[in-house]
Amino acid sequence: MTKKAKNQQIPGADRYIDWLHEACTPQHAVTACVQQLQAAGFAERDLADDLATTPGERLYVIHPDGKSILALVIGERSPTATGYAIVGAHTDSPDLRLRLNPLQSTAGTTQLATQFHGGLIRRSWLDRPLGLAGSVYNVVRNKRGVPQFHALTGQPMLTRRLIRVDEAIAIIPDLAIHLDREKNDKGAINPQNALNAVFASGNDPDAMLKLLSAKAGVALDEADGFDLHLVPLQKPMRTGVDGSLVTGARHDDLAMVWCGLDALVQSVHAEPTPVRTRVAAFFDAEETGSTTSSGASSSFLRDVLVRIARRHPDNPGKDAESAFAQTVCLSADMAHAQHPNFPEMHDKYHAPLINQGIVVKSNTADRYATTGETAALLVGLCEAAQVPLQAFVTRQDLACGTTIGPIVAASLAARTVDLGCPMWAMHSTAETLGAHDLDAMTAVMRTFFVGR
Ligand SMILES: [Zn+2]
Numbered sequence: 001m002t003k004k005a006k007n008q009q010i011p012g013a014d015r016y017i018d019w020l021h022e023a024c025t026p027q028h029a030v031t032a033c034v035q036q037l038q039a040a041g042f043a044e045r046d047l048a049d050d051l052a053t054t055p056g057e058r059l060y061v062i063h064p065d066g067k068s069i070l071a072l073v074i075g076e077r078s079p080t081a082t083g084y085a086i087v088g089a090h091t092d093s094p095d096l097r098l099r100l101n102p103l104q105s106t107a108g109t110t111q112l113a114t115q116f117h118g119g120l121i122r123r124s125w126l127d128r129p130l131g132l133a134g135s136v137y138n139v140v141r142n143k144r145g146v147p148q149f150h151a152l153t154g155q156p157m158l159t160r161r162l163i164r165v166d167e168a169i170a171i172i173p174d175l176a177i178h179l180d181r182e183k184n185d186k187g188a189i190n191p192q193n194a195l196n197a198v199f200a201s202g203n204d205p206d207a208m209l210k211l212l213s214a215k216a217g218v219a220l221d222e223a224d225g226f227d228l229h230l231v232p233l234q235k236p237m238r239t240g241v242d243g244s245l246v247t248g249a250r251h252d253d254l255a256m257v258w259c260g261l262d263a264l265v266q267s268v269h270a271e272p273t274p275v276r277t278r279v280a281a282f283f284d285a286e287e288t289g290s291t292t293s294s295g296a297s298s299s300f301l302r303d304v305l306v307r308i309a310r311r312h313p314d315n316p317g318k319d320a321e322s323a324f325a326q327t328v329c330l331s332a333d334m335a336h337a338q339h340p341n342f343p344e345m346h347d348k349y350h351a352p353l354i355n356q357g358i359v360v361k362s363n364t365a366d367r368y369a370t371t372g373e374t375a376a377l378l379v380g381l382c383e384a385a386q387v388p389l390q391a392f393v394t395r396q397d398l399a400c401g402t403t404i405g406p407i408v409a410a411s412l413a414a415r416t417v418d419l420g421c422p423m424w425a426m427h428s429t430a431e432t433l434g435a436h437d438l439d440a441m442t443a444v445m446r447t448f449f450v451g452r
Pocket residue numbers: 090252253286333334
């Protein structure tokens with residue numbers, strides 16, 4: 001008997017796969033970040049409390065909606081002297097979420113009606129087992145059923161439960177080719193009708209919702225509000241005969257959240273009290289344009305950075321905002337690798353390859369924040385980290401995507417570079433990246449944080 005060959009160990013990728021499986025919605029991603037941060041000695045600070053800090057302090061601040069998080073290692077010197085070193089990425093991914101009234105009955109089935117978030121590849125949601133995860137909110141009521149109010153804020157009191165049903169509770173069946181002979185050539189998928197998920201056979205929505213509630217451990221039929229996502233059930237996995245690829249949902253952009261988080265934790269081990277304050281900023285809602293209370297367009301990051309600079313013990317009374325003059329941001333989001341079946345979709349001189357290094361992205365219509373100056377900064381970081389750097393400029397006859405890069409650059413007036421790892425099938429439920437590229441990205445971010 002021959003021994004079964006094992007995949008080569010790629011520790012960064014293997015740890016990422018387990019973490020990514022946990023991070024199935026933005027709130028689960030924030031929770032998964034918190035676990036890593038707490039294990040590395042970071043402590044939570046409340047956004048509503050004062051943000052006086054001490055050098056070497058490790059802290060994180062979660063936005064009240066639970067979908068965005070900032071983690072910081074406070075430097076010895078005031079940010080007004082050094083600027084901040086920021087790595088930014090996003091916690092949301094294109095997906096299907098439940099409508100306000102999700103239950104509907106058609107053709108002898110009970111369905112969960114969906115609405116989409118971001119530019120998802122619709123067909124990638126068909127014919128795959130789906131779980132459910134997200135948050136469920138309830139008004140706090142007294143024994144007589146009367147809603148209770150906060151004494152100070154005057155708002156109804158709420159509870160929030162994070163739930164996950166990690167089993168196949170729904171499926172979105174495709175239409176047989178016999179009923180649409182042109183589907184391989186045309187095959188438009190109308191999101192109003194064609195992306196609703198079959199949740200049970202039979203027409204008893206109330207009984208089915210009770211069954212789902214039992215699996216979720218929370219009474220979904222009594223929920224006063226929810227953010228519930230359908231979640232592809234397939235666990236991320238190493239693929240390719242050599243195991244050199246990773247296929248899974250949500251690489252965009254949780255792969256970059258993972259690398260930023262890992263680099264921040266590694267930087268603490270390298271140097272517990274840095275000179276300059278290090279920041280990892282992970283935002284919700286990038287896929288829909290970032291204009292939410294916790295998105296990159298909000299004041300969340302800027303407010304926290306101003307407050308920390310103002311209260312830093314080394315601040316000699318300088319304006320806190322002067323910290324942004326020296327601040328640099330790495331905006332990390334996934335990049336399009338050249339596709340072996342469609343190589344012509346890339347400019348051949350700007351065609352990043354999987355497992356051949358990280359990518360700098362440039363767009364002179366300012367869809368990316370990279371400038372000549374920040375591209376040169378990244379060259380210096382990659383050289384020091386011994387990581388190859390590839391270049392991406394989208395074909396000039398195609399529209400270019402965008403990132404949080406231009407938004408953070410504009411809100412802080414800070415120098416920013418857009419970078420990422422190359423991947424295929426962006427916004428599919430089964431995206432593929434290079435297993436070796438994660439360690440390369442972490443090494444570059446770590447060098448950035450450590451600053452040598
Ligand atoms: Zn992205």
